[in-house]
Amino acid sequence: MAKTLKILVPDVGDFDSIPVIEVLVNVGDVVAAEQSLITLESDKATMEVPAPQAGKILSLDVALGDTVNLGDLIATLEVEASVAKQSTNYIPVRESQLELPTIAAAETVKPVSVDTDSSEETSVDYDFDLVVLGAGPGGYTAAFRAADLGLNVALIERYSSLGGVCLNVGCIPSKALLHTARVIDEAAAMSAHGLRFGKPEIDITQLRNWKGSVVSQLTGGLAKMAKQRKITVITGHARFTDKHSLMVASEAGLKAVSFSRCIIAAGSQSVKLSGLPWEDPRMMDSTDALELEDIPQRLLVVGGGIIGLEMATVYQALGSQVTVVEMLDQLIPGADKDLVRPLQRRLKERMNNIFLKTRVENVEATEDALIATLSGKNVPEKLKFDRVLVAIGRTPNGNLIGAEKADVHVDDRGFIPVNTQMQTNQAHIFAIGDIVGQPMLAHKATHEAKVAAEVCAGEKSFFDARVIPSVAYTDPEIAWVGVTETEAKQQGIDYKVGKFPWAASGRALGIARSEGFSKLLFDPKTDQIIGAGIVGVNAGDLISECSLAIEMGAEAADIGLTIHPHPTLSETVAMAAEVFEGTITDLYIPKRK
Numbered sequence: 001m002a003k004t005l006k007i008l009v010p011d012v013g014d015f016d017s018i019p020v021i022e023v024l025v026n027v028g029d030v031v032a033a034e035q036s037l038i039t040l041e042s043d044k045a046t047m048e049v050p051a052p053q054a055g056k057i058l059s060l061d062v063a064l065g066d067t068v069n070l071g072d073l074i075a076t077l078e079v080e081a082s083v084a085k086q087s088t089n090y091i092p093v094r095e096s097q098l099e100l101p102t103i104a105a106a107e108t109v110k111p112v113s114v115d116t117d118s119s120e121e122t123s124v125d126y127d128f129d130l131v132v133l134g135a136g137p138g139g140y141t142a143a144f145r146a147a148d149l150g151l152n153v154a155l156i157e158r159y160s161s162l163g164g165v166c167l168n169v170g171c172i173p174s175k176a177l178l179h180t181a182r183v184i185d186e187a188a189a190m191s192a193h194g195l196r197f198g199k200p201e202i203d204i205t206q207l208r209n210w211k212g213s214v215v216s217q218l219t220g221g222l223a224k225m226a227k228q229r230k231i232t233v234i235t236g237h238a239r240f241t242d243k244h245s246l247m248v249a250s251e252a253g254l255k256a257v258s259f260s261r262c263i264i265a266a267g268s269q270s271v272k273l274s275g276l277p278w279e280d281p282r283m284m285d286s287t288d289a290l291e292l293e294d295i296p297q298r299l300l301v302v303g304g305g306i307i308g309l310e311m312a313t314v315y316q317a318l319g320s321q322v323t324v325v326e327m328l329d330q331l332i333p334g335a336d337k338d339l340v341r342p343l344q345r346r347l348k349e350r351m352n353n354i355f356l357k358t359r360v361e362n363v364e365a366t367e368d369a370l371i372a373t374l375s376g377k378n379v380p381e382k383l384k385f386d387r388v389l390v391a392i393g394r395t396p397n398g399n400l401i402g403a404e405k406a407d408v409h410v411d412d413r414g415f416i417p418v419n420t421q422m423q424t425n426q427a428h429i430f431a432i433g434d435i436v437g438q439p440m441l442a443h444k445a446t447h448e449a450k451v452a453a454e455v456c457a458g459e460k461s462f463f464d465a466r467v468i469p470s471v472a473y474t475d476p477e478i479a480w481v482g483v484t485e486t487e488a489k490q491q492g493i494d495y496k497v498g499k500f501p502w503a504a505s506g507r508a509l510g511i512a513r514s515e516g517f518s519k520l521l522f523d524p525k526t527d528q529i530i531g532a533g534i535v536g537v538n539a540g541d542l543i544s545e546c547s548l549a550i551e552m553g554a555e556a557a558d559i560g561l562t563i564h565p566h567p568t569l570s571e572t573v574a575m576a577a578e579v580f581e582g583t584i585t586d587l588y589i590p591k592r593k
Contacts, residue, residue, distance in 0.1 A: 003078070004058060004076050004077065005053065005076070005078075005079050006073055006077075007049070007051065007052065007073070007074045007075045007076070007077060008072065008073060008074060009040070009068045009069060009071060009074060017067040017069060018040045018067060018069070019040070019041050019066070019067050020039070020040060020062050020063070020064060020066045021039050021040070021041045021064070022039035022064070023037075023062065024036050024037055024038060024039070024048075025037050025057055025075075026060070027057050027058070030055070030056050030057075031051045031055065031056075032051070033052065033053050034050045034051065035050060035051050036049070036050050037049050037051055037057075038062060038074060039338075040068070047499075048338075052077075053077065053079050054079065055077040055078050055079035055080075057075055057078075058075075058076045058077065058078050060074075060075050061073040061076075062075075124244075124260075126244060126258040126260045127154070127257055127258045128153060128232070128257065128259050129151040129259070129260050130143075130151045130153045130154070130259060130263065130453075130456050131154045131155075131156060131257055131259035131261075131263075132146070132156065132263045132265055133156050133238055133246070133264050133265060133266050133401065134164060134264070134265035134267055134433070135155050135159075135162040135265075136163065136165055136166050136167070136433065136442070136445065137163075137167070137433075137443075137446050137449075138265040138267075138433035138442070138445030138448060138449040139155065139157070139263070139265035139433070139449070140222055140226070141445070141450060142263045142265060142432060142449035142450070142452055142453045143155040143226070144226070144231070145450050145453035145454065146263075146456055146457060147229035147231050149454065149459070151456065154231070154234055154257060155226060155231050155232070155233050156234045156246070157234075157235060158236065160235060161215075161220075161222075162222040162223055162226065163218060163219045163222055164265075164267055165267055165268075165269075165287075167218050167222075169287040169290055170286070170287075170290075172215055172218060173211050173290045174286075174307075174310055174311070176211045176214045177207075177314045178310060178313060178473050178475075180314070180318075181314045181316070181317030184200055184317045184318075187200070190512075192512075193512065202318060202319070204292060204294070204295060207292065208291075208292045211292070234250075234257065235250055236248040236250030236251075236252075236255070237249050238257070239402035240401060240402040240404075240408070241256070241402070241405055242405055242406060243428075243429070244258050244259055244428075245258045245259075246259070261428045261429070261456045262406075263429075263430045263431070263432060263449070264403075264408075264429065264430065264431040265431075265433050265449065266398075266401050267396075267397055267433055267434045267435060268395055268396045268397055268435065268440055269394060269397060270287065270390070270391070270394055270395075271390075271392050271393045271394060271395050272390060273302070273360070273392065275362065276362075276363045276388075277363060277365040280365040282365070282386065282387045283363070283387075283388050284388065284389045284390070285389070285390055285391070286311060286389070288389075289314075289389050289391075290311075295319050295320055296315070296387040297319075297320065297321060297386050298321050298323075298384065298385045298386045298387075299321070299322045299323070299385060299386065299388075299389065300322075300323050300325065300370070300383070300385040300387070300389065301323070301324045301391060302325050302388065302389065302391065303326065303390065303391040303393070304324050304325070304331040304333075304356070305326075305331075305332060305333065305334075305392070306332060306470075306472040307391040307393075308324065308391035309331060309347070309472065310473055311391060312347075312351065312389075313347075313474055313475055316350050316351060321352040322350075322351045322352055323351065323352050323353040323354075323383065324347070324351055324353070324354045325358050325359075325372075326354075326355070326356050326357075326358065327357065327358060327359050328357065330344075330356065331344055331347075331354070331356070332472055332478060334484075335472070335478055336485045336486055336533055337486075338485075338517075338533075339478050339533045340535075342516060343475075343476055343478060343535065346475065346476065346515065347474075355374065355376055355379045357377065358377075359376065360372050360373070360374060361374065363388055369384040369385060369386065371383070371384055371385075396413065396414040396416075396435045397434075398411075398415055398416045406426060407426060408424045408425065408429055409425045415435065415436060415437050416431040416435050416436055417437075418431050418432075418436050420462040420463050420464065421452075421455045421461065421462050421463070422436070422455065422463060423455070430452040430456065431452075432451075432452050433449070436448070439468055441468060441470065443468070444468050447463065448463055451463045465551075466482075466550055467482045468481070469543045469547050471539070471543065475537075476535055476536045476539065477534075477535070477537065477539035478533075478534075478535045478539060479539040479543035480532065480534070480543070481532050481533075481546050482532060482547075482550045483495065483531035484521075484531055484533065485521065488531070494524055494525070495521045495522065495530060495531070496521070497519060497520070497521055497580070498519070498520045498556065498576040498580025498581070499517055499519045499576055500517060500572045500578075500579055500586075501514075501517045502517055502569075502572060503515075505567070505569065505575075506566075507569050507571075508536065508537070510567065513536065513537045516534070516535045516536020517534075517535060518533075518542070518575070519532065519533045520532050520546065520556070520559070520573070520576045520577055522580055526555070527556045527580075528554065528555050529546065529555070529559065529577075531550070532546035532547075532549075534572075536569065537569065538569060542569060545559075545570065545573055556577040556578075556580045556581050557581065559574055560577035560583060
């Protein structure tokens with residue numbers, strides 16, 4: 001015998017007329033216990049209302065765009081009489097009923113078969129004990145660590161300064177410009193709180209010079225440390241000539257370099273869409289965009305991933321009318337949708353247009369403008385822009401270094417497979433960073449670099465990171481680590497969530513940035529944390545605690561009982577753990593009957 005259960009709007013704090021921003025089910029759907037039914041938005045925070053029990057949706061009494069209040073009817077659920085009980089609303093967690101597999105040690109690619117016969121003969125006299133190809137964060141870290149362990153090291157870099165793409169034309173200059181954008185936005189936002197500034201006067205030359213000085217300070221420091229370690233730095237483009245030799249081409253000519261061991265840290269480059277007028281200087285990749293040649297009135301950003309949105313944030317703050325085009329159905333596709341939602345709301349207020357599920361079919365270069373042809377639902381067919389930035393990802397440089405001359409295997413996509421000691425199929429040749437696989441992140445490369453250097457020096461070392469955090473330095477920032485909710489659902493991993501809205505954070509309210517939240521995923525059998533996601537100001541700084549917690553196998557109680565300073569944003573992580581445990585006092589969560 002079946003009974004009906006009425007599901008009501010829960011207590012979400014001191015708010016009235018809460019908008020419904022998502023309806024996740026339809027009449028007739030069979031839902032599981034804790035499955036989300038609708039998403040509500042209260043004071044820029046969001047929460048999902050779940051089904052208290054498994055059953056069938058008999059009626060839906062709300063629709064997208066409705067506003068609701070405490071106690072309003074959401075839906076009527078048909079449940080078995082033997083399990084029916086009164087609905088009690090609370091801040092929800094979501095779960096699956098499937099088994100949680102053991103989290104394996106992270107590897108960038110599958111282990112490879114190493115050719116141990118290819119290692120060097122000890123009687124051969126090479127120029128260097130170790131040559132590191134590429135001086136980005138992975139490359140210089142490997143070179144420095146190897147030198148510290150007593151090896152005679154050469155570091156080959158195509159740029160005139162050390163640091164690779166990250167320090168010269170990537171991570172560091174982009175963060176300097178993102179700080180500029182944040183200052184502009186914060187100054188403007190304070191007008192709503194009684195503090196008004198005049199319109200900023202932007203000296204593009206001085207801003208460009210400041211960005212350059214940040215880069216110079218860091219790269220200059222690297223050059224000094226390389227000299228202190230007696231590392232030979234060679235500038236130029238290098239290619240293998242055999243298993244123990246490289247040829248370096250520079251303005252000074254060709255230079256042959258031999259080695260006992262080699263670490264390939266040659267990185268990646270921006271993907272360029274074919275068929276676009278790349279000969280036109282108004283077309284940009286991320287490197288071009290960071291040059292900050294001018295501030296275009298109309299800018300098209302192709303790609304709604306991390307790099308595209310970071311640069312869109314910079315140029316919009318500096319005065320450009322920015323349109324973002326993403327071919328998938330959400331921005332930052334690797335992140336959970338609920339993490340992206342606060343960022344997307346903020347961007348919609350600032351960007352000229354955001355087009356999802358849309359492609360750029362063509363760009364025509366005319367004297368007056370770049371004319372983009374778009375294809376998608378409810379999008380204009382053609383739009384005019386002053387510049388176009390293509391930021392659709394990066395591709396590894398595995399096919400650009402003559403790896404075949406050294407019999408180093410490179411796969412069809414340009415990646416070089418390695419084992420957990422970062423060895424390629426040649427025992428004396430190692431590879432690290434972007435060139436060995438996803439994720440293409442500097443902080444992954446530096447850890448791989450130390451492993452490779454230590455193995456080269458004869459130490460027992462291997463790469464055994466359980467998780468690698470990701471950060472989008474947008475405004476608000478988005479950071480995640482470990483298992484995401486999307487992955488958990490796709491892989492059938494059983495999990496529960498503790499989620500703390502920043503609308504209840506005194507620190508977030510005090511800086512007028514309460515749109516974020518901290519979310520932790522736990523194994524319901526062990527209470528151990530398996531994943532985390534944070535959206536909000538400085539989320540990239542906050543995610544490190546979650547990474548450490550996963551590495552240490554921390555339980556919810558370990559996090560919640562760790563005393564965090566108040567008022568801070570960091571305490572929202574502990575409060576998310578308390579939500580999971582049901583010990584939270586900063587929110588009211590009625591107990592389930």
